[in-house]
Amino acid sequence: MTSFGKMDLSIIDYQALASKDAQSTRTPLSLKERSRLYSALKDTGFAYLKHPRINQATIDCLFGHTKKFFAKPLEEKIKIKGELEKGRGPSQGYSNPAKLAQDPKTSDLKEFFGMYYDEDTEKPNQWLEDEGSKAMRKDLVAFFESCHIVILELLSALAEEVGLPPEALHPYVAEKNHFIACLHYPGTKADAFQFRTRAAAHTDYGCLTLLFNDSKEGLQVMTRNGTYEYVPRIDDCAVLNVGDLTSRFFNGILPSTVHRVVQPPSTSTDPNAEIPSRYSLAFFGHYNLSTLVKPLDALVSESSPAKFEPIEAGEHVKARVRQLHVAGHSLRENSGSVVQSQPNSVVSASA
Template structure:
């Protein structure tokens, strides 16, 4: 950490709620946490521990494969939307150094005749890892169900119909990422970290595997805050698309994964974020609701967000992070 970099402290104010409660009882706490931090923690999310354990085992088995085998699953020209993206590829927006990670993407499987099939290529599956396809197909569906429940709570917080988001994300271009941050080696570029400061592109992100220290968010006051997560809980954060839709009322907060020190630097870190997206043809334009303004001035930031389809916005941002 340089002397000019903000110090890091714990995020004691982030909401930690149980999704087993009635949504009307948690919508306010969840929404206020998103409005202040862009983040919240969700417990009792409905994704079974058995499924999580199987997914972790399969993820570790894939990343343990030889490099040439993994690179055989890289799909050229796909923007990393499916299959394998090698170490040293992705860079955060405006970053000069690549992130210290490799990953695998699983997306939605659509019939070729589906009206949105042109936006979503078929999944590929590594033959070397037994049970990979059924495990991650099941986890994708579980993530999607949990994400929709979180969106229902957000809709209630915004004063919208509870089912407002259902048609906006139906057959959306959501992507599940299996992440591997290898042990830190002496050949890493100076200044490189596991995930440089960035905001997520999508609607909301659901993250499994954030219990190990390293995830930090940038507060409105300019402090880096460490996100402390109970074992098995999900970290949820607002993405750029939802920020645009709410005219900035729910911010897409800059966050990063910093390098550990000591023994932790010598071991891998694994996690599984699910990037929940709107439908590619959904037009993202700020909701015309005066109650979404958080400035207290009676004016909204909505005017700075021009209407754009979810697909066009995604492609714009993928180019910025070196994936398209």
Template sequence: MTDSNTDIAVVSLAQPLESIADELGRSFEEYGFAVIRDHGIPQELIDRAEKLSKEFFALPDDAKKAYHIPGGGGARGYTPFGTEKAKDAKVHDLKEFWHVGRELSAGHDLAKYMADNIWPDEVDGFRETFTELYAAFEQAGGRVLEGIALHLGLPRDFFAATVEDGNSVMRLLRYPPLEGEEAQGAIRAAAHGDINTITLLLGAEEAGLELLTAQGEWKAVDPPEGALVVNIGDMLDRLTNGKLRSTTHRVVNPRGEAAYRARYSMPFFLHFRPDYVIETLPSCIDPEQPQDHPEAISSHDFLMQRLREINLA
């Protein structure tokens, strides 16, 4: 059964954060998701990025596969159709994607955790546009984290140091039209939880994104045009001892005419710094069960553990 998103929070980042923090937090606690309007990412930039993303994915397969890095875990460049598989899924997802990561200066202390970006020669303006979009996503994500900090009773800038130079990744996604035997038994993105701190998603207006409620029902996420869908990742769930929920979600196959056209989206997976130790916030530990929280782990070790589970490492 699938329900609509009538009580998933829809908030404006143009409002003072103090006025929206608790509504944002309520939605993250109940659903793990919220919808953000007035996020500050210029529409012109979004339109330009969408155009260039489509240009890249329209290239011949051989040209795209030249940017695949075997053994790279999909961290940078191109990941071909039929590679990523959700944890415990029996078949691969029906998608292909491109990753853009953080660019660090030579000799940076965290450079060993982050590979250099690669860029397609065939698409003019690709590097400039997606470098600009990466920075815009990061700025919007930082503001969402400020709202989360206020909701948790933390200093407003609590998360700034935890994500500074974090291993955040921007993904350009293409779900091809559904046709042929390769689509049998598979969906565009099988049920999964995100690994990272928070995810910001552009391009969720087309039907298909669904979350699994605590009651075990699938609930459609239907944002207004141009809005960001934001969800909690496993790292923030772990930090808050489950107070903020990393919710299982999926992208289901469409019906009717939508099945015969490709679907595009651009999620930004905002990560903690690789050397940040995820240790439960004291305010999120139940005084009656003080040991009822996960052990501390670095965000890098947690990431590697999870990438192995989804066939990317």
């Protein structure tokens, strides 16, 4: 197996970042941490977010729900089979590329359950009706709301760092068009990775992503020189990364960085070695579908012209879905250069 290093990401303390004094004024510690957040994301597009509003006990509980869900027979899970949302993005319900892709032999080695805002009555989420699924629903809905608040705070911090009011970007996420993916990467043999990955190289489409992993490793992020480095799990931390549209708002200063999920670094060179299953929980923050995304005026000048044309958030998501998961084209960076050929996946949630 090729040797990869570990990425040295900044650890941002969310509680410090969000802190205020008795007069609801930002504390010096908060201002310092907000500046550290901006610098970290400017450098790599990724950071660890320590002690967000979601504690480890909550994550452990959610992993318990998802493990029970994925342990159900395929014929049970397939009752809520998801379909790609035209104009919205990933599918609600259950998806399994290894079983459902046009060519399962090259699909991602994963399955997932996805949900949007649960109060959306026009495009309702899909749920099984057993008691365990009802408990899973209740706790995922609470998790969704907590993550939304975290996204608002992070957007405030980023806006303030470029001289904008803290709520400047809040209206663009008011519709809560976010997406949760409960991901399971089943146990397999080492040789299964010869032509496949657990999640092929990609950037995230939207606003900001919060990723919670179990103890099994495998997440890799592309460095500036085009190589990959592992991003290990750290207790009480989420992995935070910038999505395509936030990168556009910030005129490319905050990069939307390519990442993937592969076999863990400790894998034996024996092709018959057992690779244990892996679970992760991803909250993909998204802007309202109708949001017109263009570089912020504060970041555009004669010496630093706009690097992106305006685009509706929903149109960008549709284009990415068509490119990566319908047409099966190669993933391209914002510059247009090809990063890596994509397997024939039928879903877009990967982390």
